[in-house]
Amino acid sequence: MDVCWYALIVLFTGGVSSFFFLFFFFAILTSSFRWGFEEGARITVTSAILLAACGLMLDTKQDLPRLLLRTTFLLTFGYMSARWGESKIELKRRIALLRDVSRLSNPRFGVDHTITSVLKKTLAFFRGSSCILVIRDQDSAIDSLRTIKEGDAEQSINAVQIRAEAASRLMVFSQDQMVVYTRPVGPAMSILGGSLVYESASGSWLKRAEQTSQDMAELLETDSFISVPLSLRKGEGRIYVISKRNRFSKADALFLSHIAEQAFPVIENIELLDRMASEAVSQERKKIALDIHDTAIQPYIGLKMGLSAVRNKAAPDNPLIDDLDKLMNMAAQVIGDLRRYAGTFKNELGQTEPIFLVILRQQAAQVREFYGIDIAVSMEGELNVSDRLTAEVLQVVREGLSNICKHTDAQSGFVKLQCADGLLKIQIENEGFGTQFIDFTPRSITERATALGGKTHVKQGAGGSTAVLIEIPV
Numbered sequence: 001m002d003v004c005w006y007a008l009i010v011l012f013t014g015g016v017s018s019f020f021f022l023f024f025f026f027a028i029l030t031s032s033f034r035w036g037f038e039e040g041a042r043i044t045v046t047s048a049i050l051l052a053a054c055g056l057m058l059d060t061k062q063d064l065p066r067l068l069l070r071t072t073f074l075l076t077f078g079y080m081s082a083r084w085g086e087s088k089i090e091l092k093r094r095i096a097l098l099r100d101v102s103r104l105s106n107p108r109f110g111v112d113h114t115i116t117s118v119l120k121k122t123l124a125f126f127r128g129s130s131c132i133l134v135i136r137d138q139d140s141a142i143d144s145l146r147t148i149k150e151g152d153a154e155q156s157i158n159a160v161q162i163r164a165e166a167a168s169r170l171m172v173f174s175q176d177q178m179v180v181y182t183r184p185v186g187p188a189m190s191i192l193g194g195s196l197v198y199e200s201a202s203g204s205w206l207k208r209a210e211q212t213s214q215d216m217a218e219l220l221e222t223d224s225f226i227s228v229p230l231s232l233r234k235g236e237g238r239i240y241v242i243s244k245r246n247r248f249s250k251a252d253a254l255f256l257s258h259i260a261e262q263a264f265p266v267i268e269n270i271e272l273l274d275r276m277a278s279e280a281v282s283q284e285r286k287k288i289a290l291d292i293h294d295t296a297i298q299p300y301i302g303l304k305m306g307l308s309a310v311r312n313k314a315a316p317d318n319p320l321i322d323d324l325d326k327l328m329n330m331a332a333q334v335i336g337d338l339r340r341y342a343g344t345f346k347n348e349l350g351q352t353e354p355i356f357l358v359i360l361r362q363q364a365a366q367v368r369e370f371y372g373i374d375i376a377v378s379m380e381g382e383l384n385v386s387d388r389l390t391a392e393v394l395q396v397v398r399e400g401l402s403n404i405c406k407h408t409d410a411q412s413g414f415v416k417l418q419c420a421d422g423l424l425k426i427q428i429e430n431e432g433f434g435t436q437f438i439d440f441t442p443r444s445i446t447e448r449a450t451a452l453g454g455k456t457h458v459k460q461g462a463g464g465s466t467a468v469l470i471e472i473p474v
Contacts, residue, residue, distance in 0.1 A: 003047055004050075006020065007053075010023075010050075011058070015054050017066070021070060021074070029085075031043040032078075032082045040078065040086075043078070044075060045075075052071050093125060097125050097259065098259065101118050101266075115267055118259075118267070119133060119148040122259055128246070129245070131241050132148075132220075132240040133146040133147075133238075134167055134239075135236075135237035138235045143162050144159035144162065145160050145161075170238060171238055172216065175236055177199055177209075178257055179196070180195070180226050180250055181194070181213040181226075182223065195209050195210045195212075195214070196250060198250070198253065224243050224246065225240055226253040228253060228256045232264065237264075307328045360415065361377050363375075364415070367405060373413065377415045378414065381418060381419055396448050397415055400468055404428070404430045410431045425469070425471055426469070427468070428467070429467040429468070440458060442468055453473050454470060454471050456468065456469065457469055
């Protein structure tokens with residue numbers, strides 16, 4: 001609209017001789033520095049065409065040199081502005097990416113979530129089709145592989161262990177080499193493609209490893225890729241960014257190296273802290289299991305023995321015999337639950353399903369036993385969450401079940417957990433009785449979800465039921 005308006009001003013104020021042709025530069029500068037080269041080039045070409053049309057419509061042949069001069073000036077200045085604008089936008093994107101990858105992620109999510117987040121942001125920045133990270137741990141001699149693909153929402157955040165032979169094929173380049181490869185269009189166009197290798201020792205780009213890069217492109221099934229090494233304290237690694245549409249440049253490889261140097265030292269620190277926390281948690285589990293046995297199970301055993309002694313002393317016609325039998329059975333059940341819980345808490349081996357799902361079902365069984373409310377627990381897909389986030393999720397669900405028991409007359413409900421679109425979704429719902437829906441906010445649950453970066457809202461379900469929906473980013 002601006003360009004068309006300026007063209008009308010030029011047309012009615014003298015054509016190519018009009019001073020107002022300079023107004024075209026405002027539109028060119030705005031589009032270039034806001035949206036980059038493509039939009040700036042479009043506005044530049046459109047402005048030049050409209051200026052030429054205005055000049056040809058009004059001016060005589062003697063003004064043709066001025067028309068050519070001003071049109072050429074407009075095109076030249078527009079091209080320079082579009083290039084400068086693209087450079088500015090690219091620099092802002094790079095600074096934003098470096099800022100994002102250098103930030104510590106939420107410690108509750110763990111190192112796997114952090115690495116996956118860095119790979120996703122890197123892939124989005126380079127507009128690639130996939131991103132591959134291979135790491136070789138020297139202490140454990142384990143090779144791991146992570147792959148992030150464009151447009152694939154269902155991606156695991158965990159690394160996949162691979163054989164040493166497969167890792168060696170991806171680690172074929174030297175650890176001091178950055179590689180840029182673009183498949184040549186043909187023999188005559190080889191100057192526009194091929195393999196470029198940057199060696200840190202010499203500090204220059206050289207045409208090397210042509211056959212090795214070509215074999216790697218065949219392995220990755222791509223026409224263009226960049227690869228840089230990772231400098232790790234206890235191992236080595238390499239990251240690949242693959243594209244089937246774009247051509248990578250030397251500047252892209254250098255910036256990928258900056259990303260790796262910025263992000264992975266932070267990731268190693270997170271991994272070290274996570275390992276220390278896991279070891280501390282393991283020791284604390286053993287201590288708590290012993291405390292449960294000494295401070296909880298033993299008193300219940302003494303209570304059961306005391307109830308048994310009182311039961312034996314009671315006469316057969318005593319009206320409290322049935323109540324004593326119920327108390328003895330309840331004490332025996334609690335003793336059994338505590339022993340199973342202590343064993344599970346101390347050692348998670350042997351579980352065929354996630355430990356927090358087992359605990360939730362035990363909680364649902366207790367709600368059914370003491371309150372007579374049937375709670376169904378279900379899980380869709382794989383929940384890739386760390387231990388610390390699991391503890392928070394358990395507490396949120398317990399709060400929801402407690403609200404159902406205390407504040408409703410429901411006889412049934414369900415808890416549903418699902419990971420989708422980068423969110424852990426928790427739905428806690430109780431049956432309705434056809435009463436009018438009351439909008440409310442569960443304060444405790446909302447506060448816990450907000451602390452995890454999530455949100456909570458309440459809606460009315462089928463049959464007048466009330467559903468609390470919690471979404472936590474993972």
